[in-house]
Amino acid sequence: MRTLGHPFRDVAIVGVYNTKQARVLEGHDSQSIALEAALGAIADAGLEPRDIDGVVGGIASNFLYQSRIGPAWRSMSPLGIPAVIEGAMAIACGLANNVLIATGEAGSYRQHASTAPWTRPTNEFVAAYGMFTAAEFALMARRHMHMYGTTPESMAHVAATIRNNGHVNPDAVYFGRGPFTAADVLESRMVADPFHLLDCAMTSEGGTALVLTRADRTEDTAKTPVYLLGGGTDHYGPSYQHPPVWDLGGVRRPDLIAGHVGRRAAEEAFAVAGLGPSDVDVCEFYDPFSFELIRQFEAFGFCAEGEGGDYVMSGVIEPGGRHPITTDGGTMSFSHGGASVQLFQRVIRGVQQLRGECSSAQVLTAEVAMCTGGGSGALFTDVLLLGKERP
């Protein structure tokens, strides 16, 4: 179908940065922590703020003004991988040379009597029924259990694996909280059946940023460039406004149901990259709830439909396994900084893995990382394949 060269051949990721992540970041608001992240990523790239001529994310306008880098290209796209792809497209299209993508959140959720505001958007067909993210995703997981016999034990194994990655990561909010066994997860209090507390993401505060540049300029940057091998996004509509039906289909491809959301994006990303699941060395999969890892392995073609539970129990997802998952501890243990911060952090970690600079759970021979965002309960999944070799 594509007759031109690789769409992201002329783009490289050259800067990544996470600020300190914590349950509460005293003295910060969302703009200040995002600005700190932005400056950190620019420094990591070996650049100066004045080198940036394109900005993506909720911080975009503020950063443009504060650093006086205008006039510059701007997008307000806030949602993780789609924002990275948009920034890459801006460079590939010649609209910018160095694109900063930054976001942060602090101070927006400190009273925990209710679930976090981003988990419960107002909608007339769900709000009165007490819906929030855990319940939405649970309705998807329950259907999978019914169809395939997927067990709470396999979900708990996923959660324990990710939480143990955070336990040994000095930068994780829950560093040193473990180690965890699947039994620990199953013994934690129930939040939304089948999800126990430890099957679920936490909430925290933090900032994160990355810098994209023209691939022909990477000699001027400080770190080993990382390339976008392929990417895509699958969305079925607004999150948390309609029943999260596993079998929800579309008119163009009735075989692609919401339960497999992300399959089309993965197929396209793999096709562009000329790769397949067996080529992926690091699975930086988004982990809002334990079941979503099982679902992603099925959706992306690592295993057959219904076999995700057995697959995650087969020794592949742990450090040292063929497809280690969510190596910094993810949203369960590393950080879940709000509505958008954590949606970028799988990409940040994927870059760190390919650079070989992770202080914990470093995959020694990582050549290809698969980073994801979203999930079935939210009716979207985004995919990004990263590599060390320029496509």
Next chain:
Amino acid sequence: MSLLLPQSGDIPLPQPGPISEPYWQGCREGVLRFQRCLDCSAPTHTPALMCAVCASRSLVWVDSSGKGEIYSWTRVWRPVTPDFVTPYVPVIVAMEEGWFILSNLVGCEDDAVAIGLGVEVVFHSSGGADDIVLPYFQLVS
């Protein structure tokens, strides 16, 4: 175990819009309504402007039997806000006419829920100024 009841606290209530008002008016009248396409007969919910299958604009409101079966469920112990009494049991119901609705199960013990069980709609007035009546579902005996 605890008996599941409609929520009676200060929960967030729907604010009907021009597209959804017929749905909520039906609830006030004790009738669960959905939209059906006059061109291809496909059912649609939540309230829409066009048929999800054939894109026709010829949607009409029709009365549902109010019966269906549980398609998926969860049991919530950590309430979305403190105004919700736990446990409560969100369900997706596959309606007889071939559409899906999200609601809560009431009228039974919380551990009686299972996929495939027959359910029927039951209405509960919120008692608020907007006269909102919410559809819940109970097991068919």
